[in-house]
Amino acid sequence: MVNKVYSDHTQLQYAYYELPFVCPPTGQSHGAGLLSGQSIPLNLGEVLRGDRITTSDINLQVSHDSECNILCHQNITRADLTRAKSMIEDGYVVEWIVDNLPGATSFVTVDKTRKYYAAGFKLGYTEISGSTGSPRYYLNNHHTIVIRWRKAPGSAGEKGGKVVVGFEVYPKSVGAHSRNSNTGCPKDLQNVEENFELYIPPIREDVAHKYPDSSYIMADNEIGEDGATINVPYTYSVYWREDETVEWSNRWDLYFVNQEDGSHIHWVAIANSLIICALLTGMVLIIFAKTIRKDIKAGYKESVLEGGKRRRRSKPHSPKRSGEKLGGMLEQPDEAATSDSSSDEDALEDVTGWKLLHSDVFRTPQYGYLLAPLVGSGMQLLFMTLGLVLLSAVGVLNLSFRGGFISVGVGLFVFAGTFSGLFSAKVFKSFDGRDWQKNAFVTAILFPGLAFGLIFILNLFVWAQASSTAIPFTTLVGMLVLWLFIQVPLVYVGAWAGFEKTAAWEHPTKATTIPRQIPPQAWYMKSVRSVLIAGLIPFAVIFIELLFMFNSVWQDKSGYYYMFGFLAVVVVILMVTVAEVTVVTIYVQLCAENYHWWWQSFAVGGGSAVWVFLYCVWYYFARLHITGFVSSLLFFSYSFMACCVYALLTGTVGFLSANAFVRRIYG
Incomplete structure (x- = not known):
């Protein structure tokens, strides 16, 4: 069989028999009913990766x-x-x-x-x-x-x-x-x-x-x-x-023999990632075991806010027993009473920071109708990613199954529409949403629609180059059918189940009518800065694995990446790291009396995507030799899409982790 020609200097591939300077097929029979020049049926993954397999005249x-x-x-x-x-x-x-x-x-x-x-x-x-x-x-x-x-x-x-x-x-x-x-x-x-x-x-x-x-x-x-x-x-x-x-x-x-020397690099990278993850775990445990435990014992519920001042609930006075000496002006106060009063005052002095936000922390965020579909899409991508990594790590998806990784990935994404609708509806319901059908429609259309539109526009440029990288029109129609007639109904089914058949995430505290004024924030707590600073830690966890994946995808166009065992370990460490970084960042934000944590937790979770995209830019200029406008456009467009997928996935992990954390400390 003959397939295609590809290059490290361009993203444009071409079917071998479309080259005008090679031997064209003669159409002669080669047994088993195959004729030279006859195209072999391909799966969806093979078509999307640009394969065009044809029987040749070589005997x-x-x-x-x-x-x-x-x-x-x-x-x-x-x-x-x-x-x-x-x-x-x-x-x-x-x-x-x-x-x-x-x-x-x-x-x-x-x-x-x-x-x-x-x-x-x-x-x-x-x-x-x-x-x-x-x-x-x-x-x-x-x-x-x-x-x-x-x-x-x-x-x-x-x-x-x-x-x-x-x-x-x-x-x-x-x-x-x-x-x-x-x-x-x-x-x-x-x-x-x-x-x-x-x-x-x-x-x-x-x-x-x-x-x-x-x-x-x-x-x-x-x-x-x-x-x-x-x-x-x-x-x-x-x-x-x-x-x-x-x-x-x-x-x-x-x-892969020439890649085996990279195994020790993977082990070093995993050890580095585990150290980072262990340090974050220690920080989270300290927060839970000491700070928050102490704060909860002090009890912010024992304090009430009235006119901007703290007031301690008074205890009823017990009558004096007979024979008990009445205290006079010169009599010393009872030491136990003084001690209790002092401890109460100390406890009241501890009612600061995050405990003051119990009436605002669960206030419905702005544009919650958009945050819910993003979380739903992130759960859909998370299910697809975990499924692909698991199937690849156990050997179900391997190199002998040409195009299998992409084909199974598309299938998992489509059928994970149920999870997308389910989680989007639960988040939407917790924001006091009412029209779940509209939320389901936005969830089903938002990310797949943007991705399909961008792919279609890029395809116009590739079609103009007559490259096999271009997705055939019939394949685009087939993907459109999968999206509109399978994925969209599944999203509606999941949304119906999440809104009508499951309980909403009840807030431990109720929001007051008048929102609390947020004090000035430190420079590192500014929204964009905190996202960039927090995003550096997950990026450090995946940096080495990114290098191997980029070499496989962009330099070795055969795409034979095979270290899925290492990748599975890195993905687990990444998810734990993102969750812990988000929890620590949101806790620091709450201690600064800033209760706008809904969008911030999603942004902090996906913040490392910014660094991944900057790494893509560096990789393009430092490691690749791509020439031509269309090839460069494809590289940056595909990199941007991959970073958006990564941001949705990790942002959802960060949001759900922060949500569970905040409910736990205020519950």
């Missing part, structure tokens, strides 16, 4: 070596040649597939003890001319295919069955002088006399006609179509090699 016969096969002779024009040069300059890599394994280039580690694969192989390469200093472009037009196999396990192997454990492709550029004139095959692949250069001589007459008074010589790509072509001979060799060192179940491991 593979098990255990039959073939030293040379002529695939085709392809004539390409100046325009085709210009496009080939551009793609070679951008470093495009080709992906072919055998038995679900991507064709790979084989390498050996520096110490020559291990072998590993790099998915794909180069379309061509460039060299700088020694005489002119300009680049010269060479096309890889011969491919040596090595299929590594071993005996099938179990009874199938006893019957002569074989399984593929490796697929290697070694491309070469072979010019006309290095080919046998009779067969068209290379004379000697080990000693190629001449490489195949992409070059069509310019037409001097045309240059002289356009520039009669100038000695300027036009470049190849500056001359229009004149009917000139160049013939590209494509050939391939096939070799089958038995390899008993690789188990079929572990055949993907070779693609």
